Amino acid sequence: xxxxxxxxxxxxxxxxxxxxxxxxxxxxxxxxxxxxxxxxxxxxxxxxxxxxxxxxxxxxxxxxxxxxxxxxxxxxxxxxxxxxxxxxxxxxxxxxxxxxxxxxxxxxxxxxxxxxxxxxxxxxxxxxxxxxxxxxxxxxxxxxxxxxxxxxxxxxxxxxxxxxxxxxxxxxxxxxxxxxxxxxxxxxxxxxxxxxxxxxxxxxxxxxxxxxxxxxxxxxxxxxxxxxxxxxxxxxxxxxxxxxxxxxxxxxxxxxxxxxxxxxxxxxxxxxxxxxxxxxxxxxxxxxxxxxxxxxxxxxxxxxxxxxxxxxxxxxxxxxxxxxxxxxxxx
Amino acid sequence: xxxxxxxxxxxxxxxxxxxxxxxxxxxxxxxxxxxxxxxxxxxxxxxxxxxxxxxxxxxxxxxxxxxxxxxxxxxxxxxxxxxxxxxxxxxxxxxxxxxxxxxxxxxxxxxxxxxxxxxxxxxxxxxxxxxxxxxxxxxxxxxxxxxxxxxxxxxxxxxxxxxxxxxxxxxxxxxxxxxxxxxxxxxxxxxxxxxxxxxxxxxxxxxxxxxxxxxxxxxxxxxxxxxxxxxxxxxxxxxxxxxxxxxxxxxxxxxxxxxxxxxxxxxxxxxxxxxxxxxxxxxxxxxxxxxxxxxxxxxxxxxxxxx
Numbered sequence: 001x002x003x004x005x006x007x008x009x010x011x012x013x014x015x016x017x018x019x020x021x022x023x024x025x026x027x028x029x030x031x032x033x034x035x036x037x038x039x040x041x042x043x044x045x046x047x048x049x050x051x052x053x054x055x056x057x058x059x060x061x062x063x064x065x066x067x068x069x070x071x072x073x074x075x076x077x078x079x080x081x082x083x084x085x086x087x088x089x090x091x092x093x094x095x096x097x098x099x100x101x102x103x104x105x106x107x108x109x110x111x112x113x114x115x116x117x118x119x120x121x122x123x124x125x126x127x128x129x130x131x132x133x134x135x136x137x138x139x140x141x142x143x144x145x146x147x148x149x150x151x152x153x154x155x156x157x158x159x160x161x162x163x164x165x166x167x168x169x170x171x172x173x174x175x176x177x178x179x180x181x182x183x184x185x186x187x188x189x190x191x192x193x194x195x196x197x198x199x200x201x202x203x204x205x206x207x208x209x210x211x212x213x214x215x216x217x218x219x220x221x222x223x224x225x226x227x228x229x230x231x232x233x234x235x236x237x238x239x240x241x242x243x244x245x246x247x248x249x250x251x252x253x254x255x256x257x258x259x260x261x262x263x264x265x266x267x268x269x270x271x272x273x274x275x276x277x278x279x280x281x282x283x284x285x286x287x288x289x290x291x292x293x294x295x296x297x298x299x300x301x302x303x304x305x306x307x308x309x310x311x312x313x314x315x316x317x318x319x320x321x322x323x324x325x326x327x328x329x330x331x
Numbered sequence: 332x333x334x335x336x337x338x339x340x341x342x343x344x345x346x347x348x349x350x351x352x353x354x355x356x357x358x359x360x361x362x363x364x365x366x367x368x369x370x371x372x373x374x375x376x377x378x379x380x381x382x383x384x385x386x387x388x389x390x391x392x393x394x395x396x397x398x399x400x401x402x403x404x405x406x407x408x409x410x411x412x413x414x415x416x417x418x419x420x421x422x423x424x425x426x427x428x429x430x431x432x433x434x435x436x437x438x439x440x441x442x443x444x445x446x447x448x449x450x451x452x453x454x455x456x457x458x459x460x461x462x463x464x465x466x467x468x469x470x471x472x473x474x475x476x477x478x479x480x481x482x483x484x485x486x487x488x489x490x491x492x493x494x495x496x497x498x499x500x501x502x503x504x505x506x507x508x509x510x511x512x513x514x515x516x517x518x519x520x521x522x523x524x525x526x527x528x529x530x531x532x533x534x535x536x537x538x539x540x541x542x543x544x545x546x547x548x549x550x551x552x553x554x555x556x557x558x559x560x561x562x563x564x565x566x567x568x569x570x571x572x573x574x575x576x577x578x579x580x581x582x583x584x585x586x587x588x589x590x591x592x593x594x595x596x597x598x599x600x601x602x603x604x605x606x607x608x609x610x611x612x613x614x615x616x617x618x619x620x621x622x623x624x625x626x627x628x629x630x631x632x633x634x635x636x637x638x
Contacts (some may be wrong), residue, residue, distance in 0.1 A: 043396055044392075044395040044396050044397075047395055049391075049394070049395045050392070050395045050476075053388060053391040053392060053395060056388075056391075057384070057385075057387075057388040060384075075553030076337055155509070159518060160476050160477050160509055161477065162407050162408070162409040162410060163409075164409035164412075164433060171413075175413065243384050245385065246384050246387055246413065247383045247384055247410040247413065248409070248410070248411075248412055248413045249383075249405070249409035249410050249412075251383060251409075251410060253381070254383070254384070255381070255382070255384070256381065257380050257381050257382045257385075258382065294388075295388075295392065298377055298388075298392050299392055299395070299396065301375040301376065303376070303378075304351055304376075304377075304380070307378075308380075
């Protein structure tokens with residue numbers, strides 16, 4: 001039995017409605033139903049160009065949401081991911097930019113820039129994890145204040161200015177969808193295997209279920225929590241690579257408004273806000289569902305305010321469903 | 332290629348705004364709707380909520396829908412370049428409204444206010460009012476987001492006017508706001524505490540007036556023009572708050588961006604580009620200064636004065 005099957009509530013009832021509600025493919029089915037329901041009314045929804053557009057914007061969100069999944073499984077939350085993306089974005093850009101970048105024009109500028117971004121992401125994750133485990137502070141407060149601090153730092157460092165003139169090879173990582181796929185698919189596969197087949201994965205679920213019991217059972221709880229936040233920081237940094245490449249510039253406010261999408265997509269997928277439950281595949285379904293909604297509402301030419309209301313309602317519905325599924329699973 | 336909408340198949344224009352956070356953008360979107368309806372053209376809209384990557388996605392949605400032209404209010408001058416390139420690749424004319432792009436090989440038309448000249452003219456008018464008091468004034472400048480070239484133009488316009496009147500103005504506070512009401516409010520309060528005798532305030536955007544008024548009211552300094560203790564006030568944009576303050580006699584002057592000129596110029600630029608007519612890379616809106624002396628005459632052209 002894998003960690004995932006041991007810890008993610010499988011259907012145990014014959015009631016088809018309850019089975020559907022508990023199915024791990026529920027959100028995929030909802031996505032398919034939504035797609036076919038809106039297809040006749042939404043111009044260009046099924047076109048290949050639109051599919052490519054959805055994929056291009058889905059991949060970076062999926063990567064950062066994978067990190068959020070890992071943290072949520074431990075029973076925590078990482079609200080600092082958007083500031084990590086912004087800080088990584090300006091760090092990488094400061095290294096690579098042709099306009100006064102530290103390694104402007106150097107052949108190693110791109111790998112060095114990406115390495116710097118990953119390092120910054122991992123360091124912020126480490127800080128979050130250490131603050132939570134060593135000072136016994138709630139993850140919500142730690143990562144919320146980290147978000148404020150690092151967002152401010154990014155703006156202060158750049159004086160609110162974007163950093164452009166990035167190398168074409170770097171921009172291609174975000175701009176060419178197949179390259180983004182080359183980055184995303186192995187990452188997702190690795191994260192899936194780590195969660196479902198490794199000891200670390202079992203520890204994550206165990207800590208999320210009951211940290212005290214896990215500690216008594218010999219699980220290095222603090223180390224597991226710190227590692228989850230480092231993973232979240234690293235994945236946010238990878239997402240920053242794609243987002244920055246898409247925008248062809250490093251921005252201190254990059255992803256500033258993405259937090260609702262990141263947490264929302266993860267929860268919509270079925271990862272529990274209460275910890276101990278979640279899968280990479282579910283998160284992919286959640287991201288896909290959210291992106292389909294976003295994309296179709298845009299194509300339908302609905303107003304900005306309507307789109308915000310619909311998305312908010314969908315995320316609220318997902319949170320309610322999470323509560324219902326948790327209750328059903330506990331029976 | 333049709334140069335305008337016809338009865339059979341009206342042209343569709345995709346309008347992508349970075350935000351609708353202030354009255355200026357809301358009034359602009361309304362003006363686009365009215366202008367396109369007048370020309371029998373269809374409008375589809377997308378608002379990026381301050382997210383450059385979301386804006387890229389939304390404009391690609393426009394391209395998917397095969398729009399006939401795109402009007403863009405970009406998040407910033409750099410992140411809009413891949414958007415312009417995508418429109419160029421799809422051979423769709425793209426016009427940037429009110430915010431120009433950075434220099435690049437991407438082809439777009441920008442319709443922008445002459446921020447520097449209009450601010451300089453507005454502040455020069457305010458300095459004229461200050462001179463009439465017969466004393467030197469301590470001044471405060473509220474600066475916008477310096478990632479926005481409009482904010483830089485307005486700051487420089489203020490500094491140029493102030494530099495030309497050293498006997499009238501002593502600039503003692505420069506408040507960075509990043510186009511944020513809360514930051515502006517905190518900055519104004521701090522500046523007034525440090526320099527209680529500030530008597531001349533210019534804001535780089537009218538939407539920050541509520542923060543200024545609140546701070547002035549709390550210190551008992553919110554007085555009408557001509558009343559003893561009046562703080563000379565000026566701004567930029569021409570929004571509804573500024574109009575009401577002018578009408579109520581509290582505001583000395585504001586530089587008005589001519590929304591209707593800019594909107595018309597955007598639509599005309601798209602139609603000209605579609606008809607292969609030459610279009611300038613940058614179309615400048617001269618705007619105008621509205622003040623207590625010309626309020627009745629200029630109000631009909633002030634977008635903030637529309638009910």
